[in-house]
Amino acid sequence: MADIQIRQAGIEDLDLLMQWRMETLRNVFPPDLGPYPADLEEQNRDYYEKELPAGGHIACFALLDDEIVGCGGLCLTREMPSPDNPTGACAYLMNIYTRAPFRGRGVGEAVVRWLIARAEERQVPKIYLETSDEGRRLYEKLGFADLPDMMKLRQI
16 A cells, blocks of 8 residues: 555644545536536535534545645534444445546555555444445445345435
């Protein structure tokens, strides 16, 4: 793995976080999937402004030679406690993105490992994610498995 540095992002990085979030969305949800809601950027900014200081979201940047080349985030939530998660603490891994010229160098893996470690520090035993075909191999390598019993309500 290359000499990848991971830096936690804070509210002071809001403009930079927004640039990376919108770039990530443009690459994950290309325009041919339909128009973005008009207030999508505003909603994302509002989310960061509330969740970063409150500790409900952990964001990070991956750097190679002091250049930001990737990012990631972890949304921390609590579901109803159950036998498989007695505390109810869970996290949603998201916004894992590496710019195309830097892919294949371990950037995504470094980001995901760093975020998993932050969840472990907070004793969060349950981490979810959605993946693209390109990311599936990485997540499987790190121990993620498909959840065949889950469903999602289609958008109305």
